[in-house]
Amino acid sequence: MVLFGFLMLMSFVTVHKYYLSVTNMVYSEKNNTFQITSRIFIDDLEQVLEERYGIDAKLATSNEAKISDVYVKKYFQTKFAIEVNGELAKYAFLGKEYEDDVVICYLELPHINLPDLQSIAVQNEILTDLFDEQQNVVHIKWNGKQRSFVLIKENNKGMLNF
Amino acid sequence: MNKFKYLFVSMLFLVGAMAVAQEEEEAKDEKKPGHYNENKFKQLYEEFSTPNTYRSASGAPGPDYYQQRADYKMNIELDDKNAKMYGEETVTYYNNSPDDLEFLWVQLDQNVRAKDSKSPLRNGNGVNFAYTAGNFANTYLSEPFDGGFNIEFVKDANGKPLSYTINQTMMRLNIPKPLKSGEQISFSIKWWYNINDHVNGRGRSGYEFFPEDGNRAYVIAQFFPRMAVYSDVEGWQNHQFWGSGEFALPFGNYDVSITVPADHILDATGELQNRDDVFSKEMMKRFKQAKKSFDKPVVIVTQEEAELAEKGFSDKKKTWKFKATNVRDYGFATSRKFIWDMQAVKMGSKDVMAVSLYPKEGNPLWEEQSTKAVAQTLETYSKFTFDYPYHKAISVHAKNQGMEYPMICWNYGRPNEDGTYSDRTKYGMISVIIHEVGHNYFPMIVNSDERQWGWMDEGLDTFMQYLTEQEFGEKYPDVIAPNSNYPSRRGEAAKIVPYMGGDQSHISPIMSNPENVYQLGPNAYGKPATALNILRETVMGKELFDHAFKTYAQRWKFKHPTPEDFFRTMEDASAVDLDWYWRGWFYTTDYVDIGVKGIKKYYVSSKPTKEMEKYMADRNLTEADLPPLVYLAEEDSEDFAPELEGKVPSETSQNLKEFMMDNMTETERTQVKEPKYFYEITFDKPGGIPMPLIVEYTYADGTKENITYPAEIWRKNDEEVKRVLSSQKELVGIVVDPKQETADIDTTNNSWPKKEEKSGFDKFKENIKG
Numbered sequence: 001m002v003l004f005g006f007l008m009l010m011s012f013v014t015v016h017k018y019y020l021s022v023t024n025m026v027y028s029e030k031n032n033t034f035q036i037t038s039r040i041f042i043d044d045l046e047q048v049l050e051e052r053y054g055i056d057a058k059l060a061t062s063n064e065a066k067i068s069d070v071y072v073k074k075y076f077q078t079k080f081a082i083e084v085n086g087e088l089a090k091y092a093f094l095g096k097e098y099e100d101d102v103v104i105c106y107l108e109l110p111h112i113n114l115p116d117l118q119s120i121a122v123q124n125e126i127l128t129d130l131f132d133e134q135q136n137v138v139h140i141k142w143n144g145k146q147r148s149f150v151l152i153k154e155n156n157k158g159m160l161n162f
Numbered sequence: 163m164n165k166f167k168y169l170f171v172s173m174l175f176l177v178g179a180m181a182v183a184q185e186e187e188e189a190k191d192e193k194k195p196g197h198y199n200e201n202k203f204k205q206l207y208e209e210f211s212t213p214n215t216y217r218s219a220s221g222a223p224g225p226d227y228y229q230q231r232a233d234y235k236m237n238i239e240l241d242d243k244n245a246k247m248y249g250e251e252t253v254t255y256y257n258n259s260p261d262d263l264e265f266l267w268v269q270l271d272q273n274v275r276a277k278d279s280k281s282p283l284r285n286g287n288g289v290n291f292a293y294t295a296g297n298f299a300n301t302y303l304s305e306p307f308d309g310g311f312n313i314e315f316v317k318d319a320n321g322k323p324l325s326y327t328i329n330q331t332m333m334r335l336n337i338p339k340p341l342k343s344g345e346q347i348s349f350s351i352k353w354w355y356n357i358n359d360h361v362n363g364r365g366r367s368g369y370e371f372f373p374e375d376g377n378r379a380y381v382i383a384q385f386f387p388r389m390a391v392y393s394d395v396e397g398w399q400n401h402q403f404w405g406s407g408e409f410a411l412p413f414g415n416y417d418v419s420i421t422v423p424a425d426h427i428l429d430a431t432g433e434l435q436n437r438d439d440v441f442s443k444e445m446m447k448r449f450k451q452a453k454k455s456f457d458k459p460v461v462i463v464t465q466e467e468a469e470l471a472e473k474g475f476s477d478k479k480k481t482w483k484f485k486a487t488n489v490r491d492y493g494f495a496t497s498r499k500f501i502w503d504m505q506a507v508k509m510g511s512k513d514v515m516a517v518s519l520y521p522k523e524g525n526p527l528w529e530e531q532s533t534k535a536v537a538q539t540l541e542t543y544s545k546f547t548f549d550y551p552y553h554k555a556i557s558v559h560a561k562n563q564g565m566e567y568p569m570i571c572w573n574y575g576r577p578n579e580d581g582t583y584s585d586r587t588k589y590g591m592i593s594v595i596i597h598e599v600g601h602n603y604f605p606m607i608v609n610s611d612e613r614q615w616g617w618m619d620e621g622l623d624t625f626m627q628y629l630t631e632q633e634f635g636e637k638y639p640d641v642i643a644p645n646s647n648y649p650s651r652r653g654e655a656a657k658i659v660p661y662m663g664g665d666q667s668h669i670s671p672i673m674s675n676p677e678n679v680y681q682l683g684p685n686a687y688g689k690p691a692t693a694l695n696i697l698r699e700t701v702m703g704k705e706l707f708d709h710a711f712k713t714y715a716q717r718w719k720f721k722h723p724t725p726e727d728f729f730r731t732m733e734d735a736s737a738v739d740l741d742w743y744w745r746g747w748f749y750t751t752d753y754v755d756i757g758v759k760g761i762k763k764y765y766v767s768s769k770p771t772k773e774m775e776k777y778m779a780d781r782n783l784t785e786a787d788l789p790p791l792v793y794l795a796e797e798d799s800e801d802f803a804p805e806l807e808g809k810v811p812s813e814t815s816q817n818l819k820e821f822m823m824d825n826m827t828e829t830e831r832t833q834v835k836e837p838k839y840f841y842e843i844t845f846d847k848p849g850g851i852p853m854p855l856i857v858e859y860t861y862a863d864g865t866k867e868n869i870t871y872p873a874e875i876w877r878k879n880d881e882e883v884k885r886v887l888s889s890q891k892e893l894v895g896i897v898v899d900p901k902q903e904t905a906d907i908d909t910t911n912n913s914w915p916k917k918e919e920k921s922g923f924d925k926f927k928e929n930i931k932g
Contacts, residue, residue, distance in 0.1 A: 026923070035923040042586065061584050095930050100651050101586055106926050 019044070019134040021126050023080075027114065027142035034140075036091065036107035038080070040126065045103055048075065048130045060098045072096060072105065079129070082109055083121040114142065114162075121159040128153035202852050203742045203877045209749060210726045216394040221730030222717045229722055231256040232389035232414040239421040239479075240496065242378065245357040245369060249386055252350045255341070259392060262340040266347070267392075267400045268326075268333040269411075271384035272355050274403050275365075276310025280330055281405050307358055311387065314352040324349055331403040333387065351387050366565040372499065372521070375472045379497035379521055381560050381572040384409075388491070391611065395724055401613050407676040408612035408619075411490040413720060418486075422496045424478035425471050427463055429502070429519055429556050430494030431569045432486030440482050452504040453513065459503035459533040465522050471498040486568065488551075488720060490609050493567030495519055495558040503529065507537045510549040514540055520559035527577045527591060531641070532557045535595040538637065542630040543603050546708065547715035555602060557595045564594040566601030573598055589649055592634065592641075597627045608718045615725055616676030617748075621690025622728075628653030628691060655700075655905040658684065658692040662753040663907030669751040673725065692905060693747040700903045701854060701873070702738050710735035742852055742873060752850030754904050757911030758857075758896050759882060764794040764840035765806035766814045772800055790817035794840055810836040837888035843896065844884050848911070852876035853904045859887065860895035868900075 023038040042059050049055040049071050057068040073093040082089045094106040124136040136151040138158055149158030213219035215226040236251040257263055274281045316324045316335065325336040341347050360368030360381065367385060369378040391399040391410040399410040422428055434440070441449065445462050452460035475498075486492065499521035506513045518532035536557050540550050552569050560572035575591020577583035603626070605612055605619035612619055628650050634641075635648030642648050651657070661669070661684040670679040672690050679685040698707040713735040714728055729744045746752050770778070770785060771793050778784065785791075792815045795801035812819045822831055845855055855871040875883050887893065896914040899906050906912065910919045920928075 026921070028921075028923075035921065037923060058584070060586060094927060097926060100649075101590075104922075104926075106923060108927075 019127065019131040021124075021134075021136045023122075023124060023136065023138045025109075025122070025138065025140045027112065029114070029143075032110070032112055032114075034082075034091075034109040034112055034120075036109060038076075038105040038107065038126070039099075039102050040105065042098065042101055042103050044127055044130070045072070048127055051130060059103065069095065076105065076107065076126075079125040079127075080107075081123040083119075083123075084109075084112065085116075085118045086121075117162050119159060119161045121157060122149065122151075123157040124151045125153070125156045128156065201877065202745065202850075202880055203739075203874065204745075206729070206741045206745060206749075209745070210729070211395075213730075214394075217724070217727060219730065220734040221714070221727045221732070222734075223721055223727075226260075227721070228258045228260070228394070230258055230389070230392050230412045232412045233416070234386070234414060234492070235417045236386060236492075237419050237421075238385075240380065240382075240423075242423050242426075245378065246354060247357055247382070247385055248354040250350065250352045251386055252348060253387075253389060254346055254348045255389055256346045257341045257343055257392075259394075260343050261392075262342045263337075263392065264340045265337060266335040266341070267390040267398045268335060268351075269388045269390050269403065269409075270311050270313075270328065270331050270333050271388070271403050271409075273310045273328075273331045274405055275307055275358055275363075277306050277308060279310070280402075284404055307363060308356055309358055311353050311355050313387075314354070315350075317350045319348040321350075329402075332390070332400045353387060355385075357382070360563065361561050364563075366563065367493075370561050372523070375499070376475075377472055377497060377499050379495070379499050379560070381493075381495045381558055381565075383491070383493035383565070383567050386492070389414075391722065393611075393722055395722075396611070396614070399611060399613055403613075404677050406682060407614070407616060409491065410611040410613045411609070413488050413490050413609065416484070416486040416489060416492050418484045418492060419481050420484070420494060420496070421479050421481045423476050423498070424480040425474040425476040425498050426480070426496045427468070427471070427498070427500040427502055427519070428482050428494060428496035429517065429558075429570065430482065430484050431489055431492045431567060432484035433553060435483040435485055436481075440480055449504070452515070453506055455505050456508065457505075459505040459516070459518070459529075461501070461503045461529075463500065463502040465501050465525060465529075468499055468501045468522060474498060489568040490606060491567050493570045495556075495570065495572065497521065501525070501529070503533055504554075505533055505537060507540050509540065509544060512553075514550050514552070515554040516540060517554050517556040518559075519556060523576055524559040525577070526581055527575060527583050527588060528559055531588065531592055532559070532573075532595060534638070534641075535592045535634065536599050538634045539596045539599040539630055542633045543600055543626055546626060546629065547603050547608075547712060548719055550602065551607065551719075552602070555599050557599060564598045566598040566606065568602065568606045571595075571598035571601065593627065593631060593651065596630045596634070597623060600626050600630065603715065607720060608715055609720070609722050611722065611724070612676075614675060615673075616679075616682065616686035617672050617690040618723070618725060618728065620686040621672070621694065624652055624687045624691035625694040628695060652688045652691050653695050655692060655696055655903050658688055658905050659907050661688065662751075662905060666751060671751055672748045690748070693743075696904060697732075697740075697743060700856070701740075701743060702736060706736040706738060707732075746851035750850065753907045754851045754853050755849030755906055755908050755911070756845065756847050756853060756855060756898055756904070757908075758898050758914045759844040759846040759911075761844070761893075761896065761914055762842045763797040764842065765797065765802065766811035766818070766840070767793045767795040767801065767803070767806055768814060768816050769793065769795070769801070769803075771795055790821060792818050808838070810838055812836060835890060837890050839889045839892055841887045841889075841893055842884055843887060843914075844882055845898065846882040846911075847876060847880065849907065852880065855883070856899050856901075856904065858895075858897045858900040859893060860897075861889065861891035862894050863891055865891070 021038060021040045023036065025034045025036045028035050046057050046059045049057045049068065053071050055065060055068060055071050057065045059068060076093055082091060089109060091107050091109040094108055096103050096105045120140065122138050124138055126136055127134040132153060134153065138149045138151060140147050140160055147160050151158055215224045217227065218224040233254040234251055236249055238247065238249045240247055255266060273279060316326050318324045327334045327336065335349065337347065358365050358368040359371060361370045367381060367383040369380045371378050389412055391412050393399065401407065416432055418432065420428060420430065448460055448462045452462065500519045501522065502519055504515050504517045507516050516533050516536035518528060518536065520528040520532065536555050540555055544550050554569055556570040558570065558572045560574060561576055562574050564573050565571060573591065573594045575587055575594065577587065600623045601619065604622045610618035631648040631650045668680040670685055672685065676682055676686055698704055710732045714731040717731060718727060733740050774793060795806060806814050812822055852873045854873045855875055857869050859867045898912040
């Protein structure tokens with residue numbers, strides 16, 4: 001039989017689509033920023049844009065709607081939030097690109113001075129409005145250290161104290 | 163000169179620098195305990211079973227190799243209105259083993275869907291602190307599907323009831339006396355079961371319901387009680403069917419009659435015996451055309467005809483009769499909705515039919531690409547293995563699954579309702595068709611045990627899928643435009659890096675049972691396929707690999723190979739020792755990471771180095787006591803003097819000059835190309851898998867030299883190795899694995915001088931700035 005994608009796994013008797021996104025937040029010492037990449041299945045993102053905003057985005061095709069970036073950004077701002085030292089922090093949505101069946105979204109959290117950092121909290125509700133089973137994995141990496149969270153609809157926030 | 167001293171000096175140069183280094187280390191440390199042979203190049207005697215007369219050390223079947231056989235005669239009836247399947251079968255089982263069998267095991271795969279199935283209970287789960295209402299209702303308020311076999315009777319050849327015991331998905335037949343070696347036995351089973359919705363309930367077999375027209379399209383398999391495999395390796399392979407580990411089945415002949423509504427279109431494993439009864443005259447005419455059409459499919463049932471049939475709901479029945487020889491399983495697909503096309507493919511001296519069955523929901527994609535992909539699969543796979551031995555290969559469109567059976571498979575790839583489709587849908591569809599049709603070779607013919615070793619069919623098949631996709635792209639450039647190569651999702655080395663470089667607590671070795679791995683996709687499909695691709699392109703070379711791979715396929719077609727039979731054959735037919743490769747890639751979760759650690763530059767000198775002076779002082783020697791020596795002075799050490807630069811060795815070493823005058827003719831001396839530059843380069847290997855050390859050296863004049871040191875370079879030191887490079891040109895750059903063909907998980911250490919490697923993030927950010 002065939003399995004769909006790297007992020008799918010078998011369940012019960014056969015292939016079962018696995019609802020998953022993987023977000024990497026890597027601290028860049030050079031820029032004093034967290035460089036964030038979020039990997040989401042294209043099909044899933046397309047479906048949420050359609051159901052939530054009524055956008056037929058045609059992602060990853062030559063007919064991709066020009067407006068789709070605006071809505072992806074808007075969606076992130078609604079569903080993906082970062083708190084630094086207990087306060088909501090502003091991040092920039094830089095854009096997106098495609099790799100196989102995955103869309104990679106690039107975000108950047110600026111002005112982070114590691115010695116001043118006491119805590120960082122990530123609330124990731126991406127696609128939990130569409131799929132109950134959605135899991136959002138977040139890896140935070142800094143100074144060669146790593147901490148990971150698996151966030152779900154009912155438990156959508158991970159907090160890391162430095 | 164003192165003879166003793168001379169001997170001593172000779173020994174020094176014989177034993178070499180390594181022994182000296184070792185001596186120093188041991189002096190510093192406590193004495194280390196001994197150890198077993200932990201060498202990565204140790205032969206796999208402990209992992210492999212001992213060869214015997216059933217399975218030879220060469221990897222070929224041995225002189226006493228045997229396999230059982232099971233023949234089936236079946237009458238099947240589909241009740242379309244109630245989605246039920248009824249059947250009666252007579253099994254004739256041949257005991258070709260040297261053992262007497264006290265009982266027989268029959269597989270009841272449908273029981274995985276029984277209400278009392280243990281399969282849903284096999285995974286742990288915790289209580290969530292909150293549930294959505296829908297999720298809660300699904301989990302705790304809904305009735306489970308009433309699936310599983312209802313066994314009406316099991317009878318012996320004389321019609322007397324035969325005692326049986328059912329343990330989940332396995333049924334033991336308690337035969338009255340043992341079935342002796344060489345004997346055969348016949349028995350009959352009558353059964354029925356409720357057919358599941360394979361789209362919403364997820365399944366390899368079942369129906370898809372189309373609410374717009376009220377029809378179902380059935381893709382039916384694992385639908386009858388099937389004999390388990392008895393072999394020299396497992397005895398009875400009666401490991402339960404839990405859902406992930408697929409199937410192990412003996413070969414045999416099938417005689418099957420399938421009764422369905424008269425307006426259904428049906429195709430199945432085996433040769434159709436009563437075409438005149440079930441085909442219309444028009445279909446017959448088109449079928450004859452299709453048998454002669456080698457360049458494009460001929461439509462046997464058109465979309466218009468299928469759309470008309472959708473509205474019929476005939477109460478009449480029709481029986482389709484098939485015979486199949488030497489197959490390991492049986493499957494069929496049936497619906498009023500099916501469009502049907504076929505074309506012929508030349509296969510040696512005979513023709514094979516490439517066939518597609520699809521509802522109108524699959525068009526226009528299916529009429530464009532399906533049969534084309536089937537034909538390409540037969541061509542490419544046959545080239546690398548053996549000519550496809552059956553008379554047809556069918557690709558059936560199912561909404562969201564891909565699954566294989568002998569001669570027939572189901573594949574996803576559905577366009578949008580308006581008929582448009584994305585490239586993802588198109589490539590997904592072509593790829594899954596190649597994959598599932600390819601399964602005819604592995605495991606339908608090269609019949610490995612899927613229940614135990616998922617990778618043996620999925621990995622080999624995914625590897626062959628990659629080769630076929632690439633050939634498909636070459637043959638149909640217009641289909642893959644604007645890509646210049648088919649965008650294969652698996653196969654290339656770099657694509658497995660995220661998995662192999664990932665969290666070790668969620669990776670299993672390839673040599674694991676499919677039920678017990680964390681991520682079956684990369685574990686049984688992506689990683690073994692990539693390992694074989696790297697083996698072919700980088701380690702063995704295409705010619706040696708292809709011959710060995712073909713040898714394996716031909717040795718084991720219509721037989722039951724084990725992993726060792728594959729591993730042994732690949733060595734046997736190529737003379738490439740691969741134990742290290744199987745160990746690293748298949749038996750461990752190690753990864754590849756090789757880098758360049760450091761480089762030192764040396765000049766030839768007449769003056770003894772500081773190290774040499776110390777050596778002489780320690781042993782009370784002077785230069786006069788020693789034979790004529792040539793010294794290499796490191797650029798950053800005290801031994802270095804600026805006047806050594808830019809000269810050839812015979813200018814800076816008096817000893818060398820004299821040696822050359824004594825031992826070489828004048829012509830020889832003028833012809834010799836003396837290197838000006840000497841480097842000692844240290845390569846390190848943070849990764850566990852030893853791999854060939856592929857190095858690209860770049861010189862000051864811009865020329866490049868590629869040297870591949872065999873993987874065996876790591877056999878005496880698994881952590882780092884040094885190489886001396888002498889050259890007439892100055893070295894300005896070193897890159898390890900320049901074409902990224904080894905799945906090196908960290909390339910930041912692959913270059914000297916160290917390149918500031920930009921992260922994907924930085925590259926993206928630069929690009930958007932323009």
